Amino acid sequence: MAQSSNISRRRKSALEDGSIDYLAKRAELVEIAGRQFKNNGFRATTLAEIGHKSGLDRATVYYYFGSKEELFRECLRVGVDDNINECERIASDQELTPAERLRGVINQLMSAYDQHYPHMYVYIQEEMNRIAGEKSTWAQQIISQTRKFERIVMSLISELIERGEMRSDIPVSVAANAVFGMLNWTHRWYQPGGAHPAREVSEGFNDIFFDGMARRKD
Template sequence: MSKVSNISRRRRSAQTEGGADYTAKREELVRIAARLFKEQGYQSTKLAEIAREAGLDRATIYYYVGSKEELFRETVEGVLDDISAEAKRLLADQSLTWRERLHAIYVRLMASYEENYPATFVYIKEQMHEVAAEESIWAQEIMRKTRAFDQVLINLIREAIAAGELRSNIPPRLVEHALFGMLNWSHRWFTPGGPMTGAQVAEAFWSIFIDGMNPEKGN
């Protein structure tokens, strides 16, 4: 049995057993990887650099993770699941108007960017197109989840327009690009601990958006 396959076997065993120290080290590696991906770019970051930042040598890191791609997947998958579940919950909440539901998920999304910084920004910045081009089962599943989340957002916008809560003379897809494009572009400048929280940034953007989307304008 080769050294690499032996390490892989030990890694799978350790992941199954889930010891506290092992889990903590993997979580540290995910955090370090996300930071380096944000600072240097995913393609430019080497697994050896991640290992060095974590105090491991190149061989030892394979006891915790199988590849750089595995670290990237862990940085984004849980975040996407959480925000998608919240969006679906809000979509079904009939105690709120459509506009209130759209507002709630908008603010929650930016708060999630802050809470999970910089993992989500790595995905937004440079990985969406690469994931879309992959043919792996994981990549296909991530794109399925991304498209499902997008469908929830566009449905919220369409329902708000149909209910007369947003102006109707702008195509829903353009509304979505304008509104959520503001949030996604924040990867260029937003960092936690700045003068505004993620929620405050979202509220400021929302106030700009909702004034322009007032149904009394342009109908």
């Protein structure tokens, strides 16, 4: 117990000091952890194997992160926050039409999956339901950010329907879930640097969605 408390104090002090070497090693561990979580699953991944891949023993990993859960949270934090902030900016840009804003939001999420690969996919892949069941402040913040994205997409679809630019015979929630389904399912096959860049994927999804939701001629 005393040793654990000592490591915790050292970790807190190192974070406050924020040396380049310390932060660089934390970033390396986050990168390795994200890939291990995606490939093997959160539950099957151990701190020991994450440490081994970074050249550290399990005990030394605790100098950088207090637990596997803390590593997972750090994997998500930056990607989720950056994505939502950018989606909110796009959605509130009144110089864009509602259709341009919705296309922009869809492009942004796919871009975030690419830029923050594979960390955001870990959340979608197996931990979304687990987090939704948690009562911790962190879990509720992540869920709140997810709900913001959902509200943005549903609001823009509603606006397009009200303007007569999209068909009204399909419920907004169904249309929105079609968007979420297309984007989130990419965790099964998308990899940066693959045959289809993120922008090509999101533009394809946009075309499929907008063509399918186009208002039918009388």
